[in-house]
Amino acid sequence: MTAAARVTARGWGWRHGDRPRPAVSGLDLDVEPGERVLLLGASGAGKSTLLAGLAGVLGDAEDGDRTGELLVDGRRPEDARGRVGLVLQDPDGQTVLARVGDEVAFGCENLGLPREEIWRRVAEALEAVGLDVPLDHPTSELSGGQKQRLAIASVLAMRPGLVLLDEPTANLDPDGVAEVREAVARLVADRGATLVVVEHRVETWVDLVDRVVVLEPGGGVRADGAPDAVLGSRAAELAAEGIWVPGRHPVVPRGSRRADAPELLVADALAVGRRRFGERQPRTAAADIDLTVRAGRTTAILGPNGAGKSTLGLTLAGLLTPVGGGLTALPALAGRLSPAPIRWRSRELAARIGTIFQDPEHQFLRGTVRDELEVGPRALKRPESEVAAVRDRLAQRLRLTTLLEANPFTLSGGEKRRLSVATALATAPAVLVADEPSFGQDALTWAELLRLLDELVAEGTALVTVTHDLALVDALADDRLLLAGAAAKEVVP
Ligand SMILES: Nc1ncnc2c1ncn2[C@@H]1O[C@H](COP(=O)(O)OP(=O)(O)OP(=O)(O)O)[C@@H](O)[C@H]1O
Numbered sequence: 507m508t509a510a511a512r513v514t515a516r517g518w519g520w521r522h523g524d525r526p527r528p529a530v531s532g533l534d535l536d537v538e539p540g541e542r543v544l545l546l547g548a549s550g551a552g553k554s555t556l557l558a559g560l561a562g563v564l565g566d567a568e569d570g571d572r573t574g575e576l577l578v579d580g581r582r583p584e585d586a587r588g589r590v591g592l593v594l595q596d597p598d599g600q601t602v603l604a605r606v607g608d609e610v611a612f613g614c615e616n617l618g619l620p621r622e623e624i625w626r627r628v629a630e631a632l633e634a635v636g637l638d639v640p641l642d643h644p645t646s647e648l649s650g651g652q653k654q655r656l657a658i659a660s661v662l663a664m665r666p667g668l669v670l671l672d673e674p675t676a677n678l679d680p681d682g683v684a685e686v687r688e689a690v691a692r693l694v695a696d697r698g699a700t701l702v703v704v705e706h707r708v709e710t711w712v713d714l715v716d717r718v719v720v721l722e723p724g725g726g727v728r729a730d731g732a733p734d735a736v737l738g739s740r741a742a743e744l745a746a747e748g749i750w751v752p753g754r755h756p757v758v759p760r761g762s763r764r765a766d767a768p769e770l771l772v773a774d775a776l777a778v779g780r781r782r783f784g785e786r787q788p789r790t791a792a793a794d795i796d797l798t799v800r801a802g803r804t805t806a807i808l809g810p811n812g813a814g815k816s817t818l819g820l821t822l823a824g825l826l827t828p829v830g831g832g833l834t835a836l837p838a839l840a841g842r843l844s845p846a847p848i849r850w851r852s853r854e855l856a857a858r859i860g861t862i863f864q865d866p867e868h869q870f871l872r873g874t875v876r877d878e879l880e881v882g883p884r885a886l887k888r889p890e891s892e893v894a895a896v897r898d899r900l901a902q903r904l905r906l907t908t909l910l911e912a913n914p915f916t917l918s919g920g921e922k923r924r925l926s927v928a929t930a931l932a933t934a935p936a937v938l939v940a941d942e943p944s945f946g947q948d949a950l951t952w953a954e955l956l957r958l959l960d961e962l963v964a965e966g967t968a969l970v971t972v973t974h975d976l977a978l979v980d981a982l983a984d985d986r987l988l989l990a991g992a993a994a995k996e997v998v999p
């Protein structure tokens with residue numbers, strides 16, 4: 507067994523090179539070997555920056571300014587690389603190899619371990635996360651929760667003394683969340699590693715950790731102690747700052763809905779699918795879908811990871827060709843255009859159907875937040891005064907005003923999501939297809955985002971949202987569509 511690592515911060519801070527202010531400053535923190543810490547803080551507070559610092563991947567003087575000291579077992583993290591394992595939020599982005607066994611072995615191979623030792627560790631790590639599939643199982647055929655457990659196994663195989671998890675369940679359905687939680691519970695049970703987990707939704711982890719540390723945006727530690735103490739005595743104060751304190755979740759009142767909602771898009775026995783790389787025929791992801799999208803209403807598309815929800819979203823958005831059945835845009839939406847949205851040119855689409863992609867980065871086209879917010883309105887040849895007004899209004903509503911000169915790819919996870927929502931809204935589309943619009947938000951930005959979406963729906967926008975966020979469904983959904991895997995579906999009244 508490996509010894510658990512100790513973390514020490516003394517007046518530590520980091521300013522990302524292109525930013526005027528530090529992301530973290532004056533941080534004093536001691537984490538004892540084997541401790542299990544839940545790290546909280548508002549979106550943009552510096553949580554991921556601290557994890558990157560501990561993993562030794564922030565870079566050097568060219569990338570930013572460091573102050574104070576951050577140590578793992580008394581050494582600079584850059585000199586303690588094998589001791590620290592970092593798992594990020596996106597299960598897809600972290601899987602590099604085709605087979606499960608090779609994926610877990612990859613990190614150990616880089617450590618230069620002997621072959622027998624590597625495969626012993628691979629088996630042990632897969633066992634530790636409860637991933638019971640053959641070593642040659644294709645990684646592309648794992649569910650989101652399985653992929654995330656695979657990512658954790660890959661880190662464990664290197665036997666790190668410090669395990670860092672950055673929003674490991676943000677993109678998972680409830681089953682996936684439970685799987686990952688279970689895997690982490692097993693790994694921390696032996697206290698063989700120190701654990702720091704970042705997640706906005708506190709409930710998932712609060713019973714598994716011994717300590718909660720709340721970061722002050724741009725500063726050091728705001729609150730620190732046993733979970734009950736921090737989330738109990740300071741609940742009101744922390745909730746007011748955006749921490750998802752259990753029992754104090756924000757409530758977003760639902761605005762009025764129009765009675766005369768015209769139909770905009772009709773799916774009739776629609777089948778959706780995507781062509782995989784190297785294949786000639788698309789694979790059907792979901793079939794037999796009947797759905798009517800109406801102005802001024804919200805439809806939530808629900809179902810487990812892998813049920814075809816995002817594929818349906820992209821098809822409704824006019825970005826994928828249906829593989830069967832019909833998808834018709836009615837005159838209230840299409841005007842004089844073809845009734846098939848896939849035939850529309852991008853400019854025609856922009857004013858009619860906007861898309862918020864599951865991965866925000868897929869939406870970024872420009873070098874600054876400012877330009878990103880202006881792209882859509884400019885493409886529609888809106889007057890300059892309107893372009894500026896739309897940009898400033900959306901930046902303000904989505905808390906991006908201080909980030910207008912930042913590069914979109916350098917934003918925090920929650921900031922990226924909010925920018926991708928803002929860019930989709932900037933062209934005021936009649937239909938908004940939003941894939942997981944609320945992930946990665948603190949309680950304040952979440953509530954603000956929902957109020958904004960609710961206002962749009964009350965004004966007549968049709969919102970179609972793919973989501974695992976049941977609080978969003980409760981707050982906004984008028985209609986629900988449950989996808990239960992290929993060829994099965996059920997409409998929930
Ligand atoms: N690579 C980077 N380059 C420049 N600035 C960055 C970079 N990464 C983060 N930042 C900025 O540093 C600040 C802290 O970001 P960080 O990602 O650490 O926040 P976070 O607490 O993880 O937020 P979230 O909950 O939204 O993920 C933010 O202002 C962010 O825009």
Ligand SMILES: [Mg+2]
Binds near residue numbers: 672
């Ligand atoms: Mg983050």
